[in-house]
Amino acid sequence: MARAHLHLDRSLPLSAQSHKGHNRWHPDIPAALRVAPGTEVEIECLDPLDGQIKPGMTAADLATLQSSRVHALAGPVAVEGAEPGDLLAIRIQEISTIDRGFTVISPGFGFLRHHFPKPFLVHWEMANGFAHSAQIPGVKIPGAPFMGVMGLAPSQALFDRISAREADLLARGGMVMPPNADGAVPADPQIARTALRTVPPREVGGNMDIKQLVAGSTLYLPVYQKDALFSVGDGHFAQGDGESCGTAIETASTFVARFELLKGEAKRRGQTDPSFSNDGARPSPALAARPFYATTGNSVRKDGRNESENLNVAAENAILNMIDYLVTTRGLTPEQAYCLISVAVDLRISQAVDVPNVIVSAFLPTDIFEE
Numbered sequence: 001m002a003r004a005h006l007h008l009d010r011s012l013p014l015s016a017q018s019h020k021g022h023n024r025w026h027p028d029i030p031a032a033l034r035v036a037p038g039t040e041v042e043i044e045c046l047d048p049l050d051g052q053i054k055p056g057m058t059a060a061d062l063a064t065l066q067s068s069r070v071h072a073l074a075g076p077v078a079v080e081g082a083e084p085g086d087l088l089a090i091r092i093q094e095i096s097t098i099d100r101g102f103t104v105i106s107p108g109f110g111f112l113r114h115h116f117p118k119p120f121l122v123h124w125e126m127a128n129g130f131a132h133s134a135q136i137p138g139v140k141i142p143g144a145p146f147m148g149v150m151g152l153a154p155s156q157a158l159f160d161r162i163s164a165r166e167a168d169l170l171a172r173g174g175m176v177m178p179p180n181a182d183g184a185v186p187a188d189p190q191i192a193r194t195a196l197r198t199v200p201p202r203e204v205g206g207n208m209d210i211k212q213l214v215a216g217s218t219l220y221l222p223v224y225q226k227d228a229l230f231s232v233g234d235g236h237f238a239q240g241d242g243e244s245c246g247t248a249i250e251t252a253s254t255f256v257a258r259f260e261l262l263k264g265e266a267k268r269r270g271q272t273d274p275s276f277s278n279d280g281a282r283p284s285p286a287l288a289a290r291p292f293y294a295t296t297g298n299s300v301r302k303d304g305r306n307e308s309e310n311l312n313v314a315a316e317n318a319i320l321n322m323i324d325y326l327v328t329t330r331g332l333t334p335e336q337a338y339c340l341i342s343v344a345v346d347l348r349i350s351q352a353v354d355v356p357n358v359i360v361s362a363f364l365p366t367d368i369f370e371e
Contacts, residue, residue, distance in 0.1 A: 006033045006074055007044040010252055014050050014072040014185050021074045021233070023050070023185045024195030025206065027156050027225055031078035034227075037261040040093065046072040047252040048148065048234040053102045055123065062104060062119040068183035071149055071198035071207065075231030079259050082228035084155060085267035090219040090230065094256040095145040097237045099126050101251035103339045110246035112319060112338065120335040124237070124249050131237055131249050131343075136336045139368045141238045141344055144285040146213045147255055148234030148248065149198060151205030155224040162202055163194065205274045209248070211239045216282030220275045222266035230259070241346035244319055245338050290365040295321035296350065298357040306356060314360040315347055322362045330369070344368055 006020060014021050020032045035041055047053070050072040052065050082088060105120035107113070124131040124141070131141040154162060163179075170176040177197040184192035201208045205221050213219055221230075235253025266272070278284070297317025299310045307313045319341060326337035341362070350359040 003040045003042060004033060004035050005042050006077065008046050008072075008074050010044075010046055010051065014046060014069070015187065018185045018187070021046070021072060021185065022076075022231065023069060023071050023073060023183070023198060024192065025151070025154060025159075025198060025204075026191045026195040027153050027159050028191055029076060029153065029186060029229070031076050031227065031229060032074070034078045034080060035259060036080050037259060040256065040258045041077060043074045043077075043232055043255045045074045045147075045233045045235055045253050045255060047101075048072065048250045053104070053121075053250075055100065057121060059119045059121045062106065062121060066183045067106070068180050071234055073149060073198065073231040073233035076153055076229035077231070077259070078227035078229055079261060080227065082223050082261055083226060084224055085264055086223040086228070087262040087265035087269070087271060088152065088221045088223055088228045088230065089260040089262055090150065090221065091258040091260060092213065092215050092217050092219070092255075093258060094215050095147065095235070095253060097126065097143070097145050097235055097251045097253045100124065101126065101131065101237050101249040103245070103247045103249060103343055105245050105335060105338060111242065111244045112316065115320070116245070116335065116338060118335075120339065122339050126237055126251070136332070136340055138370055139340065140370055141249065141368055142285050143237050144211065144214055145235065145237055145253060146211055146239070147232050147253065148209045148236050148239075149207045150213070150219055150221075150230070150232050151202075152221050152223060153225040153229035153231075154196075154202070154204050158203065158224050159196065162196060166196075203273050207234065208274065209234075209236075209239065209243050210276065211236070211241060212278065212284070213276055214284040216284060217276055217278040220271070220277070222271050222273070238343055240342060240344045241348065242315070243342055244345070244347070245342035247342060249343050290367055292363045292365050293325070294361045294363045295325055296359055296361050297321060298359055300357065308356040309352070309358050311349065311352070311358055311360060314358050318347065318360045318362040322364060325364075
């Protein structure tokens with residue numbers, strides 16, 4: 001089988017190799033590589049923060065980071081013959097990472113951003129399939145590498161709709177990161193001043209952070225733009241469902257996948273959003289049954305006010321309860337616990353029908369502790 005290659009130089013920032021990658025979404029970003037359907041593609045990616053986190057850095061150094069450089073993506077890869085209405089199947093063959101990574105708490109970001117206003121940084125070292133950290137001693141995190149960002153370019157019409165709805169949400173006080181030309185790649189002002197940020201997932205995929213998208217899984221993305229224009233990045237060595245503090249074990253990665261084009265299938269199915277599958281032929285640590293301890297949360301806020309069917313409140317309560325458990329039974333600091341939850345704990349909706357209180361459970365795999 002033919003294999004194509006797209007390799008970013010990890011010694012250089014994305015801005016120095018902008019012909020191979022980008023950190024914004026826009027329909028006019030040109031392709032870095034063209035392939036025929038059925039081609040297997042190997043893509044070597046930078047880490048999500050574009051190499052800004054260096055060994056030996058501390059939490060104080062996080063103040064120097066340019067958050068506008070987040071999600072250094074490789075691509076786009078043009079798939080010849082792809083047209084709006086088609087479905088692009090990305091059959092993930094291999095995902096590997098380098099031997100180091102990081103997790104950060106960034107003030108103003110993350111699910112519990114109002115509880116954690118101070119920066120925190122965890123350095124991870126990966127070896128023999130596990131990650132260890134001096135900042136959270138006594139735990140080992142099994143690797144289940146996946147890509148946090150996989151997506152296609154929007155069409156101009158979809159781009160315009162997304163831009164309008166996000167501007168409207170921002171005006172209503174929503175948590176939206178609007179277009180920002182600072183640190184944008186490509187730097188072409190005609191693109192940078194209006195291009196979409198990569199933080200949220202959208203109809204074309206993007207920053208989905210679905211930890212089950214490991215090797216052996218297939219991602220199906222509806223095509224909106226001619227040639228599909230696939231991009232990938234945001235490599236993760238491991239992550240808990242929810243990615244609670246906003247980062248997983250972030251790392252540079254190599255991604256191998258085969259692209260198959262299902263002509264007219266998105267239109268036939270009426271599929272406008274991503275879907276994914278795994279046939280079980282290649283069992284993954286991300287799907288394996290493991291021993292656990294779980295906390296729960298419901299729709300009653302910590303101040304006693306009852307909200308109706310509010311999954312956000314339930315999830316927040318489940319995470320806060322897990323933090324309390326890790327602090328009181330494992331001796332972690334709240335910051336250590338929050339980062340550990342982000343890379344290892346799974347949030348699952350246990351029930352969403354027993355009104356007014358829904359239940360979210362937080363599953364902690366207990367085999368991560370070196371006892």
